[in-house]
Amino acid sequence: MWSIQRILFFVIASIVIAECKTINNARHEVRKFPGNFRFGAATASYQVEGAWDEDGKSENIWDHITHTNPCVVKDCSNGDIADDSYHQYKRDVEMMRELGLDFYRFSLSWTRILPTSFPDKINEAGVQYYNNLIDEMLKYNIKPMVTLYHWDLPQKLQEMGGWTNPNIIDWYSDYARVAFELFGDRVKDWITINEPLQVCYHGYGDNSLAPLLNIKGVADYMCAKNLLLAHAKAYHIYDKEFRPTQGGSIFISLSAQWHDTEHEEFADAAKDANEFTWEIYANPIFSDTGDFPEVMKKRVAAKSIEQGLYRSRLPEFTAEEIDYIRGSSDYFGLNHYSTKYVYRNESVFGYYESPSFYDDMELVTYTKNEWKIGESQFTKFVPWGFYKLLTEIKEAFGNPPVVITENGFATYGGLDDEDRVTYYKHYINSMLDAIEDGSDVRGYTAWSLMDNYEWLQGYTERFGLYEVDYESAERTRTPRKSAFVYKQILRTRELDMHYEPDTDVMTIDKGH
Numbered sequence: 001m002w003s004i005q006r007i008l009f010f011v012i013a014s015i016v017i018a019e020c021k022t023i024n025n026a027r028h029e030v031r032k033f034p035g036n037f038r039f040g041a042a043t044a045s046y047q048v049e050g051a052w053d054e055d056g057k058s059e060n061i062w063d064h065i066t067h068t069n070p071c072v073v074k075d076c077s078n079g080d081i082a083d084d085s086y087h088q089y090k091r092d093v094e095m096m097r098e099l100g101l102d103f104y105r106f107s108l109s110w111t112r113i114l115p116t117s118f119p120d121k122i123n124e125a126g127v128q129y130y131n132n133l134i135d136e137m138l139k140y141n142i143k144p145m146v147t148l149y150h151w152d153l154p155q156k157l158q159e160m161g162g163w164t165n166p167n168i169i170d171w172y173s174d175y176a177r178v179a180f181e182l183f184g185d186r187v188k189d190w191i192t193i194n195e196p197l198q199v200c201y202h203g204y205g206d207n208s209l210a211p212l213l214n215i216k217g218v219a220d221y222m223c224a225k226n227l228l229l230a231h232a233k234a235y236h237i238y239d240k241e242f243r244p245t246q247g248g249s250i251f252i253s254l255s256a257q258w259h260d261t262e263h264e265e266f267a268d269a270a271k272d273a274n275e276f277t278w279e280i281y282a283n284p285i286f287s288d289t290g291d292f293p294e295v296m297k298k299r300v301a302a303k304s305i306e307q308g309l310y311r312s313r314l315p316e317f318t319a320e321e322i323d324y325i326r327g328s329s330d331y332f333g334l335n336h337y338s339t340k341y342v343y344r345n346e347s348v349f350g351y352y353e354s355p356s357f358y359d360d361m362e363l364v365t366y367t368k369n370e371w372k373i374g375e376s377q378f379t380k381f382v383p384w385g386f387y388k389l390l391t392e393i394k395e396a397f398g399n400p401p402v403v404i405t406e407n408g409f410a411t412y413g414g415l416d417d418e419d420r421v422t423y424y425k426h427y428i429n430s431m432l433d434a435i436e437d438g439s440d441v442r443g444y445t446a447w448s449l450m451d452n453y454e455w456l457q458g459y460t461e462r463f464g465l466y467e468v469d470y471e472s473a474e475r476t477r478t479p480r481k482s483a484f485v486y487k488q489i490l491r492t493r494e495l496d497m498h499y500e501p502d503t504d505v506m507t508i509d510k511g512h
């Protein structure tokens with residue numbers, strides 16, 4: 001028997017199908033990318049390499065916290081083996097070829113290359129691993145995009161204060177110089193530092209990433225200043241000493257989530273949320289004036305005095321330092337995942353621990369239930385936020401060339417990742433809207449090539465185009481539906497919102 005619901009379903013479905021056809025006829029159904037647009041996928045050393053103490057590598061802050069305090073991680077796991085990419089790099093490159101990537105973004109492990117943290121001793125075996133990976137990629141014309149620092153600070157440097165110690169500016173830029181010398185003949189895209197907000201706020205001002213310092217509203221700001229100067233120093237070293245012969249580019253990757261509001265009265269609060277969370281790093285580098293955002297300088301200074309301090313908890317830059325940092329990035333590297341709404345009213349005051357970054361920001365963030373697709377708490381589905389963010393970057397910072405260095409969606413596993421496919425299609429579609437409206441976006445990087453160690457979420461949150469089997473010794477990688485969809489985008493250089501892949505066999509196209 002046909003229930004009335006079923007009959008209704010078919011009636012409605014037929015109407016929807018008919019409707020879609022009209023819409024598709026009215027406007028283009030597949031969208032083209034600009035001619036020289038480049039596509040990649042990304043990972044990071046601690047999240048994939050494993051081999052944590054092999055061949056002379058020394059301890060970094062993630063080795064340290066996961067070994068001394070394992071259950072700060074959701075599943076009490078660690079990156080000791082992770083995806084075993086230290087041994088499986090040929091399979092990694094094979095996956096890049098299957099997808100047809102133009103470039104692959106990976107990061108170098110500082111303590112694998114410099115076990116003393118300093119350039120006095122270069123670990124040949126560690127260098128060999130990266131040479132093998134880079135050379136294997138180049139064989140198939142896949143360009144390396146290399147992140148110098150993706151969160152795995154040498155533990156020794158952490159014990160000396162890490163990013164709160166101004167000596168980090170030299171420690172980090174010495175390491176950067178070694179990397180330019182070792183790999184710059186073949187690496188033409190360098191990313192200095194991945195996600196300063198995560199490094200400084202989550203690691204130093206909070207306890208949600210290593211080193212779990214949680215010294216709120218103080219250590220996070222000290223870190224911000226030193227990190228920007230360290231980034232700028234690496235930029236200038238490359239620019240003056242290596243670029244003339246090596247001819248590559250160097251830039252920073254900022255994580256920027258879009259903050260918006262449902263009520264006009266909170267527009268200032270939404271603006272502040274963007275200033276505090278990402279313009280704190282974007283303004284010093286990409287604005288005409290340089291320096292931390294005005295609103296932040298004023299707010300933190302006023303609160304600091306109120307709190308009985310003699311000076312602002314947000315350190316100042318000298319005029320010379322402002323000049324040194326301003327303009328020190330060839331691209332705006334952008335890691336984007338999602339959007340939050342904010343509000344600000346009386347309830348905000350006294351709500352957060354004081355002092356703290358959130359107390360300084362004076363607002364509350366929230367998300368909407370209807371933004372949730374799939375099971376994971378991690379990523380919400382708000383593609384229009386990506387468009388608005390790209391538009392803000394264009395308008396606030398003089399339309400800098402942008403490379404999307406991360407964008408992606410978490411699931412709890414499974415090959416049929418329809419939610420991830422929906423996410424990618426709609427976020428890429430929003431990016432194309434922004435490009436059509438004048439944003440200068442040059443490339444897009446999917447996070448991630450494969451499942452990997454998701455920091456304090458361990459192996460519970462899965463971001464991969466390829467699923468990794470953590471039960472198997474070789475960490476077998478299997479393409480998900482999203483891998484086939486991404487491959488089609490790269491193969492055709494078009495976004496087809498209705499493309500349904502045949503997910504039986506993954507092959508390598510001719511020329512890859």
Ligand SMILES: *[C@@H]1O[C@H](CO)[C@@H](O)[C@H](O)[C@H]1NC(C)=O
Nearest residue numbers: 263343344345346347348364
């Ligand atoms: C502040 O705004 C939130 C969200 O609109 C609301 O739930 C709360 O009751 C407000 N509090 C005060 C004190 O106005």
